[in-house]
Structure formats: C-alpha cells, structure tokens
Amino acid sequence: MTTRTLTGGCQCGRIRYTAQVDPAEAYLCHCKMCRRATGGVSVAYVNTPHDTVTWEREPDWYQSSAIAHRPFCAHCGTPLGFAFLEGGNLDITVGSFDDPTPFRPSKNYAVESMLTAWTDVRHLPGTTSGENDAVVKRWQAAGMEPPE
Template identity: 65%
Template sequence: MTGGCQCGRIRFSAAVEPDKAYACHCKMCRKATGGAWIAFAGVRKEDVTWEREPDWYASSPIARRPFCSHCGTPLGFAFPDSETMDLTVGAFDDPAAFRPAHNYATESMLDAWTDLTGLPGYRSEENEAVMRRWHDAGMEAPE
C-alpha cells in the first residue's frame, strides 16, 4: 500500500496488513499528533520503502517519529532498536482499507472520544463557508 504526507514531499510504500491496525491512546501520541488518539498500522521496517526519507523527531529517549517538516504530517512511530514500526493510518492513500484490531494505552483513553457513533454527522459540502473558500481559491474541496 502507498501513502505520504499532505504536501506530497514524503511518499512511501509498505507491505501492511490492514486488518491489524490499532488505536493508540497514550499521552505521547496525543501530543505528537494533536488528536484524541491516533490510528497506527504496524509494519516491519524492511517492508517500508521511502521515496524520500522523512524527517525524524526524537520524541522521547526511547522513540522517534517520522514526519514531514514542510507540511507537518505525522507519519509514524518507531523504537530505534526494533525491527518494526508503526505508520499512521491517515497517511495511507486508501485508509478505508484498515480495520482496528485493538486499543493500546487504554489507561489514557479519553472516554468522551471512544464512541462517536451516536453523534450527528455533517458532510463537508454542507458547510457553505468552507465550500465557498475552496471555490474562491479556484479549486474543488478535497474529499
């Protein structure tokens, strides 16, 4: 499967099992991504091919994270001494193929964000102000 950052500067391909993704709720991942939790897919490092090497941030004494320094997209997580790493599900070109298999760091879960199924939903095209901004920029809104 292929993926990359928002601006397209960093691209990758990886042999990955989409049905073995997971949600990480640890505080470090929340801070690193700005999200309530992050969806990851585990891969063997040797099964990832970077078209361009990502930037790396040493997020703790034991781990580092690939990202794009141009657009800021978080691309994953890795222990330097491990043969495996995680790639962010949202960075894949077809993230709909992924299915979560488990939660990790459940002690840090934000309970209000664990089940969103009962909330009302709104489609992007229903937000007239955002659609107008895309139109005024001479573009169609991204999916």
C-alpha cells in the same frame, strides 16, 4: 495475515512511501505521547517491519522520547509514524495512507489513557464537508473543489 502493498505520504506530497502491511492488524494508540505528537484524541497505526517500507524520499525524524523517534514531514507537519530507537518495526499512521478504507482496528493500546468520551461518537449530529457553505466557497475561490 494478509499483507497488501499500499501507498501513502504527507499532506503536501513531499514524503511518499510504499508499505507492505496487514490492514486487519491496525490499532488505536491512546497514550499521552501519541496524542501530543499528533494532536488527536488517539492515533490509528499499523505496525510493519522497517524493511517492508520504501520511502521515495526519506522523511524527517525527531526523537520524541528517550526510547523512540517519529517520522514526519518538516514542510507540512504531517505525522507519519512511530518507531522505537532500538527495534526492527515501524508504526505507520493509518491516516497517511492514500486509501485508509481497508484498515480495521484490531485492538486498543494504552487504554489507561483512553479518552472514553471520544470512543463512540456515532450518536452526535454530523454534516458533510459539502454542507459547510463557508468552506466550500473558500475552496472554490482558490479554484478547487473541497477535498473529501
């Protein structure tokens, strides 16, 4: 296990954190509850003990089931993770890290709910954000460059 200290937070910047995680131990959850909670076809998490996460500002939490709750930002809606009500660990959404590139998936969870059509999309045509003129113009009109 190679632990690294990484930072992250929500889209609007209201919620920020520092976490000690092992990027080689990330995983994809395919359960229906996580799909609904994030709006994604799956969600990438990394699991770490609660005491290895330092919040600059405590996130908002909601109880998503009888056994779990989830941290998020009530201002921008960014899902930040998952935790059992009883337990010492927290799953942090990989997409909420400032630099998610070190993370590598090590397993799939809840494969009975996996949407297999979405597991490998490399064969589909793709475009970069910069190739979408309508979006680029909107960002430029707002005085900014398109985000990556």
